[in-house]
Amino acid sequence: MELTAVLQAYPKEQTYLLEILLKYQASKPTHHLEEDELTAIADHLGLPASHVFSVVSFYSFFSMTPRGRYILQFCRDVPCHISDTFSVRETLETLLGIKTGETTEDGVFTLEYSSCLGACDLAPVLRVNDTLYHHLTVDKIKAILAEIRSGSDA
Amino acid sequence: MPTITINNLEVRADAGMTILEAARAHNFKIPTLCHYPDLDIKSDCRICVVELIGQKGLVTACSTPVYEGMAVKINSPRALNARKAITEMILANHDAECTACVRNMNCELQRLAESTGIVKNRFESILEVKPVDKSNPSLVRNSNRCIKCGRCIDACKTIQGIGVLDIAGRGHDSDVTTAFGKALADVFCTYCGQCSAVCPVGAIMEKDSTDVVWEAIDHPDKHVIVQVAPAIRVSLGEELGLALGSIVTGKIVAALKMLGFSKVFDTNFTADLTIIEEGHELINRMKNGGKLPLITSCCPGWVRYAEHQYPDLLDNLSTCKSPQQMFGALAKTYYAQRENLNPKDIFVVSIMPCTAKKYEASRPEMSYNGQDPDVDAVLTTRELAKMIKQMGIEFENLREQKFDKPDEVTTGAAAIFGATGGVMEAALRSVKEILDERPLEQLEFDRVRGYEGIREAEVTIKGETVKVAVAHTLSQAKKIADDIRLGTSPYAFIEVMACPGGCVGGGGQPYGTTHEKSRERIQTIYQVDRLMKVRKSHDNAAVANLYSNYLGEPSGKLAHTLLHTKYTPR
Numbered sequence: 001m002e003l004t005a006v007l008q009a010y011p012k013e014q015t016y017l018l019e020i021l022l023k024y025q026a027s028k029p030t031h032h033l034e035e036d037e038l039t040a041i042a043d044h045l046g047l048p049a050s051h052v053f054s055v056v057s058f059y060s061f062f063s064m065t066p067r068g069r070y071i072l073q074f075c076r077d078v079p080c081h082i083s084d085t086f087s088v089r090e091t092l093e094t095l096l097g098i099k100t101g102e103t104t105e106d107g108v109f110t111l112e113y114s115s116c117l118g119a120c121d122l123a124p125v126l127r128v129n130d131t132l133y134h135h136l137t138v139d140k141i142k143a144i145l146a147e148i149r150s151g152s153d154a
Numbered sequence: 155m156p157t158i159t160i161n162n163l164e165v166r167a168d169a170g171m172t173i174l175e176a177a178r179a180h181n182f183k184i185p186t187l188c189h190y191p192d193l194d195i196k197s198d199c200r201i202c203v204v205e206l207i208g209q210k211g212l213v214t215a216c217s218t219p220v221y222e223g224m225a226v227k228i229n230s231p232r233a234l235n236a237r238k239a240i241t242e243m244i245l246a247n248h249d250a251e252c253t254a255c256v257r258n259m260n261c262e263l264q265r266l267a268e269s270t271g272i273v274k275n276r277f278e279s280i281l282e283v284k285p286v287d288k289s290n291p292s293l294v295r296n297s298n299r300c301i302k303c304g305r306c307i308d309a310c311k312t313i314q315g316i317g318v319l320d321i322a323g324r325g326h327d328s329d330v331t332t333a334f335g336k337a338l339a340d341v342f343c344t345y346c347g348q349c350s351a352v353c354p355v356g357a358i359m360e361k362d363s364t365d366v367v368w369e370a371i372d373h374p375d376k377h378v379i380v381q382v383a384p385a386i387r388v389s390l391g392e393e394l395g396l397a398l399g400s401i402v403t404g405k406i407v408a409a410l411k412m413l414g415f416s417k418v419f420d421t422n423f424t425a426d427l428t429i430i431e432e433g434h435e436l437i438n439r440m441k442n443g444g445k446l447p448l449i450t451s452c453c454p455g456w457v458r459y460a461e462h463q464y465p466d467l468l469d470n471l472s473t474c475k476s477p478q479q480m481f482g483a484l485a486k487t488y489y490a491q492r493e494n495l496n497p498k499d500i501f502v503v504s505i506m507p508c509t510a511k512k513y514e515a516s517r518p519e520m521s522y523n524g525q526d527p528d529v530d531a532v533l534t535t536r537e538l539a540k541m542i543k544q545m546g547i548e549f550e551n552l553r554e555q556k557f558d559k560p561d562e563v564t565t566g567a568a569a570i571f572g573a574t575g576g577v578m579e580a581a582l583r584s585v586k587e588i589l590d591e592r593p594l595e596q597l598e599f600d601r602v603r604g605y606e607g608i609r610e611a612e613v614t615i616k617g618e619t620v621k622v623a624v625a626h627t628l629s630q631a632k633k634i635a636d637d638i639r640l641g642t643s644p645y646a647f648i649e650v651m652a653c654p655g656g657c658v659g660g661g662g663q664p665y666g667t668t669h670e671k672s673r674e675r676i677q678t679i680y681q682v683d684r685l686m687k688v689r690k691s692h693d694n695a696a697v698a699n700l701y702s703n704y705l706g707e708p709s710g711k712l713a714h715t716l717l718h719t720k721y722t723p724r
């Protein structure tokens with residue numbers, strides 16, 4: 001989807017910034033936003049570019065580097081951290097062969113931290129694109145990855 | 155009027171006051187850090203926490219309103235411990251090499267650490283050292299010293315309406331930065347320096363020029379001369395222990411001579427010259443159907459703002475150089491010839507209330523030979539104060555001295571340049587009297603004085619009504635410029651100053667400048683004007699001599715070469 005089309009889909013009001021950013025990022029196969037795009041959005045809404053950068057850098061669901069088709073975000077806030085008996089991060093890093101913040105060479109997986117996902121009672125949790133996986137174990141993580149890999153589009 | 159209890163004392167407070175305001179009204183000092191009188195209440199730093207009786211957690215005094223029967227303890231052990239711990243945590247993420255910092259002994263964090271009784275920080279440093287941004291001629295940003303109070307963000311966004319800076323990231327990783335972390339030179343920064351004036355620590359400051367000035371003074375072959383801007387004489391005293399609003403013109407001259415400057419001149423002289431040139435420009439434009447409104451161009455922050463945001467309005471800007479640059483141009487030409495000096499041996503220093511003046515002096519077109527700058531170094535009010543302290547001069551006790559000739563002759567019109575509305579008033583005094591061809595009945599133009607963001611006035615000149623306007627701060631200038639762009643601006647002449655209150659509130663003025671202090675300085679400036687024998691720029695005999703002996707006609711060929719400039723869309 002073209003940026004102009006996304007901008008036209010919303011009223012030209014500063015309060016729509018988040019929705020515009022989310023919608024446009026979701027429309028891009030790389031799931032990321034670039035500097036010139038953010039500057040164009042800022043100009044369109046009459047906001048300082050520093051403000052748009054501030055918003056994008058605050059929320060962990062935005063990225064300014066290209067990402068894979070599946071974005072795995074594990075929560076690093078306190079309840080997930082203390083329920084994590086086996087290290088979600090190390091498990092994912094080992095299974096995927098990448099470090100947190102990186103994307104697999106085939107462009108399928110990106111591994112990231114996330115701030116609280118709002119599911120503390122289900123900790124530890126992992127978000128994969130729009131799906132939340134909870135009560136994680138090593139086997140569960142293996143199963144999640146296998147499921148994605150066997151999927152027709154992976 | 156609610157009655158509240160502070161510590162064990164019952165006091166009356168005004169409805170709507172915060173705990174901080176009520177406490178200050180009764181001489182209780184609660185320490186603050188992110189709080190600044192003219193900026194939004196942020197309650198970011200939590201330093202002002204106090205104990206509110208009946209409530210479990212501590213509350214921030216800066217943002218909690220008082221109510222009838224409220225009881226607070228400012229200095230309970232809990233509040234004191236919290237303040238100490240917060241200060242220690244801030245220090246743990248701060249480059250605390252105080253002796254290497256320009257704010258040493260003049261730093262709000264340092265004072266706070268002292269008052270909270272920190273001897274040794276219980277927390278280890280978690281500082282991740284980042285590069286220092288020295289990309290531009292005016293400002294240096296050292297984020298290693300930043301304590302993320304957000305004052306600079308507010309000053310740029312709220313006062314100037316620009317928003318060069320914002321918080322990026324979150325939590326412990328957050329940082330005050332520009333869009334995409336770019337250098338200040340690569341974003342839309344006007345170098346006005348309002349951020350540096352409100353910074354409580356040494357995270358944003360003017361680029362230091364004191365070293366090059368000391369070197370020049372010490373150089374055996376350099377003839378080092380200095381000019382002093384109108385706004386310095388009503389503010390420098392504050393930085394050196396004198397009362398707010400002291401007029402220290404003569405002491406400044408004395409101090410500068412002691413520092414080793416060969417000649418000390420008054421920028422007021424070229425302020426008068428600016429009025430003659432700009433006045434004639436206005437008269438010519440009005441007579442010959444030239445581009446109107448004419449907008450003043452003395453303020454380099456405003457000029458850079460216009461070049462960035464309103465490139466289509468650059469023909470509206472007066473082509474006159476600022477008084478600083480007129481002085482520089484004349485120093486390297488007229489003065490060099492008169493004194494039989496090689497212009498390359500003359501080192502011109504300016505004392506300005508402004509950080510953008512450093513940038514202005516570095517503009518390539520501000521050069522008499524296309525190579526060397528007309529003004530070699532610009533010092534802010536703060537830097538001059540620093541040099542005076544370095545030299546160990548007892549400023550208070552100095553005997554007053556006079557500026558060197560020819561600048562000794564200055565006018566009240568030039569003196570008021572430092573106040574918002576001053577350039578306008580000075581111009582009106584001359585333009586009206588010249589065009590009316592009879593003496594002014596009233597010297598003061600009260601309608602353009604004051605502190606409102608935009609002020610307008612109607613002036614009758616030669617039977618015709620001329621509308622003029624004055625704006626201070628760039629957020630107000632934007633309104634005026636937008637109207638011009640839309641074709642709905644009714645004005646013939648507009649004065650714009652980027653800083654609140656005009657140059658008296660400049661980004662290079664003493665730390666702790668507030669609207670209140672700027673207003674005070676403005677009153678002092680009008681007092682300087684009232685005390686002057688000559689109060690109209692065109693009555694300045696020295697300026698008239700300069701035209702007859704050297705420049706020729708106002709707006710003439712040589713005047714244009716030396717005293718006018720051009721602008722570049724950016």
